[in-house]
Amino acid sequence: MRKFTFLRKKIQAKDRSLQENLVTKYFDDLQLNNQPVVDSNASFDSDSVYNRITESIDAMPGKSAGAGKKWMVAASLIAVASLSVLLYQYRLQVLDVVSPIAQKQIVAINGQVANLTLADGTKIWLNGGSKLSYPEAFRGDKREITLTGEAFLEVAHDTRKAFIVHTGNIKTQVLGTSFNVKAYPEDKFVKVDVATGKVGVVAPLAKTVFLLPAEEVLVNRKDNSATTSKGVDVSALTGWKNGDFIVKNMPLPDVLNAIYHRFNIEVKADPNLVKCSISANFTNVSLQNIIRIISKLVRGKAVADGAGYHLKGKGC
Structure with missing residues (x-):
């Protein structure tokens, strides 16, 4: 790890106030509270973070040896502030390293219906031959689970955290509603039927399909084309969870x-x-x-x- 070159550049001004003005301007420009939040899917590049900190420090003018100690303190504060901003941007990735959330899985064998309640209060019924992967708790602005097979979900309403069901490369996203998802490995289509609320279904390179109660979409897994239907008897389609x-x-x-x-x-x-x-x-x-x-x-x-x-x- 290379050392910080605090004094590599010499400052031309003679008065001490210039140093203080530079430090003040740096913190004003920093605007910690207005820093954008990076994509949660972006990778956390520790080398890039370190380089950005050192470049910020190296770019600041130096001062004569007489003011060395005071300038070292200011530079250290800048380094801490820079690190704080970067840690804020990558806070979820840092938390995942420091305090990872356990991933769980539940399987309903053929001939069985399983049910569970997630940490946010969402209730899920899992049809026979299905598998669900989910986190022990939800972190960040999304609630994401992965489904293979068929499930009926009553999603707990939370406008701050979208609920996303992954079935292969097709996503079903809601804030709080009830719906059925059918996506067995042998199925050529992913089928979503809405009982209450509003649901968005999106496939790669395709427009999001929005569904209201008694509406259904069939998404072709081969070409991602979507076919929608209205007036669907959802109670009949989802009766399996009650033994029908x-x-x-x-x-x-x-x-x-x-x-x-x-x-x-x-x-x-x-x-x-x-x-x-x-x-x-x-x-x-x-x-x-x-x-x-x-x-x-x-x-x-x-x-x-x-x-x-x-x-x-x-x-x-």
């Missing part, structure tokens, strides 16, 4: 995925059946009867396939 199993005009592949996550039983179907859509209330209906009903709706039959089933038939 209702499907309305749902494509057969999605129905079979829902069966897999609910019962942990895999059901396959012939290619000619994938265009069929199903509408039914399977709440409190046994798996065997659900398979029997679906077979009739697709004009086919179900045959045992190992531990699961295979649907065969003419199609819809």
Whole structure:
């Protein structure tokens, strides 16, 4: 580490007051309270911080040896002030190093619904085959979690801290509302349905889609295109968190995925059946009867396939 070169530059003025004026001007220009806050995603470059401090000090004029001690004190104060500003700008990164927040994870296996309450009071229900990663506490101006699978959220309202759900490279952002997010790995779309409040959904290089109650968006994971719908029966779509199993005009592949996550039983179907859509209330209906009903709706039959089933038939 190089030493501060406090006296490298000589001051031309002879009066002591010039030194004091220079120090005063430096602190006036500093405007500690008006320093911009850097992006929380920016990396903390300790070498850059140190260099900025030393450059600020080196740029100040020197003084004759007779005033050396007083000038050393002033320069030291400047160094401390510069460091304070930089630490303020990178305060969140510094806190993350000094006092890191523990990251937690909860998994709901297939056939299970899990629920939890986050540190801010947000309530989350996690559908079978889903995983949620979240911090033990929230720091800064954002509340961020990561979801794989499906979840229903009742977000605690906080206008100062946006709540963000990450599903791959797609973000769902709210301040305080309730909504459902479906983003299983096998899904070609990320689906968001709003129960209350207002939700913003954004994908890379795409405009933010804003949703109100009873509205839905399907974001194509391949090209980030978005398709919105209104008048959605959100209560039917989110009934899974209360043990209900209702499907309305749902494509057969999605129905079979829902069966897999609910019962942990895999059901396959012939290619000619994938265009069929199903509408039914399977709440409190046994798996065997659900398979029997679906077979009739697709004009086919179900045959045992190992531990699961295979649907065969003419199609819809």
